[in-house]
Amino acid sequence: MVETEAMNEAEIQCGEKLSVVTGAFGYTGRHIARKLLERGCRVRTLTNRPGQANPFAAPLEISPLDFNNPAALRTALRGADTLFNTYWIRFEHGGAHFERTVERLRVLLRAAREAGVRRIVHLSITNPSLDSLLPYFRGKAQVEQALRESEVSYSILRPTVIFGDGGILINNIAWLLRRFPFFAVPGDGQYRLQPVFVEDLADLAVESAAHDQNAIVDAVGPDIFTFDELVRTIANAIHVRSRILHAPPAAVLALSKLLRLPLGDVLLTREEIGGLMKGLLVSSAPPTCHTRLTNWLALHADSAGRHYLSELDLHYRRR
Ligand SMILES: NC(=O)c1ccc[n+]([C@@H]2O[C@H](COP(=O)([O-])OP(=O)(O)OC[C@H]3O[C@@H](n4cnc5c(N)ncnc54)[C@H](OP(=O)(O)O)[C@@H]3O)[C@@H](O)[C@H]2O)c1
Numbered sequence: 001m002v003e004t005e006a007m008n009e010a011e012i013q014c015g016e017k018l019s020v021v022t023g024a025f026g027y028t029g030r031h032i033a034r035k036l037l038e039r040g041c042r043v044r045t046l047t048n049r050p051g052q053a054n055p056f057a058a059p060l061e062i063s064p065l066d067f068n069n070p071a072a073l074r075t076a077l078r079g080a081d082t083l084f085n086t087y088w089i090r091f092e093h094g095g096a097h098f099e100r101t102v103e104r105l106r107v108l109l110r111a112a113r114e115a116g117v118r119r120i121v122h123l124s125i126t127n128p129s130l131d132s133l134l135p136y137f138r139g140k141a142q143v144e145q146a147l148r149e150s151e152v153s154y155s156i157l158r159p160t161v162i163f164g165d166g167g168i169l170i171n172n173i174a175w176l177l178r179r180f181p182f183f184a185v186p187g188d189g190q191y192r193l194q195p196v197f198v199e200d201l202a203d204l205a206v207e208s209a210a211h212d213q214n215a216i217v218d219a220v221g222p223d224i225f226t227f228d229e230l231v232r233t234i235a236n237a238i239h240v241r242s243r244i245l246h247a248p249p250a251a252v253l254a255l256s257k258l259l260r261l262p263l264g265d266v267l268l269t270r271e272e273i274g275g276l277m278k279g280l281l282v283s284s285a286p287p288t289c290h291t292r293l294t295n296w297l298a299l300h301a302d303s304a305g306r307h308y309l310s311e312l313d314l315h316y317r318r319r
Contacts, residue, residue, distance in 0.1 A: 016042055017041060017042065017081040017082075018041075018042045018043075018044060018079050018080045018081060019036050019041045019042065019043050019044070019080065019081060019082050019083075019084060019209070020043075020044045020045070020046060020076065020077055020080045020082070020083045020084070020117075021033045021036070021043060021044075021045050021046075021083075021084040021086070022045070022046045022047070022065060022083075022084070022085050022086050022087040022108070023045070023046075023047060023065075023086040023087055024043065024045030024047060024060065025045070025047055025049055025052050025055070026047075026086060026314075027086075027162070027166045027167065027168075027198065028086050028123060028159075028162060028198055028201060028202065028205075029045070029084070029086040030055070030166065031164070031198050031199055031201070031202035032084050032086070032202045032205050032206065033045060033056065033060065034056060034202075035199075035202050035203065035205075035206050036084075036206060037056050037057070037058040037060070038058075039206070042061070043058075043060055043061065044060070044061035044062070044063060044076065044080070045060060045061070045062055045063070046063050046064070046065040046073070046076055046087075046108075047062065047063075047064070047065050048064075048065055050062050050063065050064045063076040065087065067104040067107050067108065070107055070110065070111050073107065073108060073111035073115075074111045074114050074115045075115075077111055077112050077115035077117055078115045078116065079115075079116075080112075080115065080117050081117070081118050081119065081209075082117065082118065082119045082120070082121060082209040083108075083112045083117050083119075083120045083121070084121045084123075084205055084209070085105070085108065085120060085121070085122045085123060086123050087101075087104070087105065087108070088101060088105075088123070088140075089101050089315070090136075090311055090315075091136075091266060091269045091271065091272070091311075092135070093266060093312070093316060094316055096315075096316075098135040098136060098138075098139040099135075099139070101139060102139045102142045102143055102146075105143045105146065106143075106146050109143075109146055109147055109150045109152070110150075112150070112152060113150050113151060113152050117152060118152070118153060118212075119152070119153045119154070119155070119209055119211075119212070120147060120150070120152050120153070120154045120155075121154070121155045121157065121205050121208055121209050122143070122144070122147055122154060122155070122156050122157070123157055123159060123201075123205070124140045124143070124144055124156050124157065124158045124159075125137060125140045125158055125159065125160075125280075126158045126159070126160050126194075126218055126220065126280060126281055126282065126283055127158075127280040127281075128140035128141035128144060128158070129141050130142065130145065133274075134271050134274050134275055134278075134280075135271065136271055136275065137275065137280060144156055144216075148214075153211075153212050153213070153214060154214050154215075155205075155208035155209070155211065155214070155215045155216075155217065156215070156216045156217070157201065157204055157205060157208065157217055157219045158216070158217065158218045158219060158283075159196050159201050159218075159219040159220070160193060160194045160195060160196055160218075160219075160220050160221075160281040160282065160283070161193050161194075161195045161196070161281055162195070162196055162197075162198050162201060163195045163196070163197060163198065163293055163296060164197050164198030164199060164296065165198065166198070166309075167198060167309075168309045168311060168314075170195070170234065170293070170297075170304065171304060171305055171307075171308075171309050172267065172305070172308060172309060173230075173231060173234050173305070174234050174238050174304040174305025175305035175306075175307070175308045175309075176242075176305075177231070177234060177235050177238065177240045177242045177305065178238065178240055178305050178306075180242060181242060181243065182242060182243040182244070182245050183231055183235075183242045183243070183244050183245070184245050184246075184247045184251070184252045184255050185227060185228060185231060185244055185245065185246050185247070185252070186227075186246075186247065186248070186249040186252040186253075186273045186276070186277060187246065187248070187249055187277055188246060189226060189227045189228035189231070189244070189246055190226050190227070190228065191226065191227055191276055191277050191278070191279045192224050192225065192226055192227075192279050192281070192282045193224070193225055193226075193227060193230055193276070193281040193282060194220040194221055194223070194224045194225075194281060194282040194283055194287075195221050195223070195225070195230075195293045196219050196220050196221045196289045197221060197289060197291035197293075197296060199291070200219075200221070200289035200290060200291050201219050201289065204217065204219050204288060204289065217288055218283035218285050218288060219288055219289060220282070220283040220285075220287050220288060220289060221287060221289045221290070221291060221292065221293065222287045222289070222290060222291075222292055223292055223293060223294070224282055225293075227276060228244060230293075231244055232244065233293065233294060233297065234297065234304070234305075237294070237297035237298060237301050237304070238297070238301050238304055238305060239301065249270075249273045249274075249277065252268070252273065253268065253269075253270055253273060256268040263308060263310065264310065264312065264313075265308070265310040265311055265312045265313070266311060266312060
């Protein structure tokens with residue numbers, strides 16, 4: 001079922017209701033938490049970095065996201081009206097594995113049900129599939145299945161590539177375009193993406209918490225780009241003349257591996273190239289979010305890609 005009715009602003013004021021957000025110091029979680037706090041909600045985050053200072057202008061309750069301690073998770077979730085889940089890994093590295101991530105989310109969902117949470121708003125991905133050969137998309141489908149079976153009211157939001165303040169993919173494409181005379185695109189570059197603005201996604205998340213009926217919604221913006229068009233759009237917006245070259249996916253992966261050492265990061269994975277080239281980051285449903293990437297880029301032409309954003313710095317090194 002798809003949520004279609006427009007929300008009345010008054011319906012999404014949450015007063016003293018407690019909302020729990022996994023990853024409020026992260027990317028999407030930060031925007032969701034800020035929007036909840038602005039509406040006067042009580043917000044608690046479950047995070048891997050419980051020692052981090054509260055970056056918001058309002059009080060934030062902070063608890064560890066400790067999957068080895070379901071009792072502590074239950075305690076942290078008790079009394080919560082809604083759990084907003086953003087927890088996931090981008091790729092397998094170090095001790096992080098997709099299968100383990102799915103298991104961890106089963107623990108979290110169970111804890112939410114046992115704690116009496118009314119509603120779970122869960123961030124997934126467009127076109128997840130239990131049959132997918134890509135562990136990211138398969139794992140997302142497994143978590144969605146677990147959520148559907150959890151007996152808690154849910155809203156599953158399926159975003160594509162998320163852009164906005166703190167977004168890695170668009171920023172790092174801009175960073176590469178600023179630094180290199182050419183940009184290597186895997187394959188023919190004709191596969192499509194439908195980027196979504198992080199603030200629109202956060203609004204959708206907050207609005208969908210107010211409902212009771214189960215919903216699965218693609219969280220997608222108004223424009224569909226081929227990957228070539230996306231790269232050209234970013235290059236034009238930041239006023240650089242990098243040449244777009246097409247290369248076999250294995251060659252692009254090898255090039256990205258050459259940058260691993262100087263960047264100290266995993267720029268791109270085989271899986272991510274696979275997901276891109278299979279055209280999984282578009283929706284067949286009408287757009288649910290309105291902000292255009294081109295408008296956002298026009299406002300951030302000077303800052304986009306000035307600094308490289310490292311996934312390993314964000315999610316691995318400090319552990
Ligand atoms: N970013 C995109 O373009 C995109 C596209 C499609 C779907 N999504 C989905 O949208 C959701 C939010 O994405 P996001 O980019 O906003 O995520 P994020 O902020 O980078 O991470 C979200 C959460 O996952 C935790 N996390 C991330 N990587 C981890 C790792 N390697 N080990 C342990 N914990 C890790 C973070 O922990 P901390 O508590 O340490 O912050 C945080 O709780 C995810 O479910 C993602 O799959 C994102």
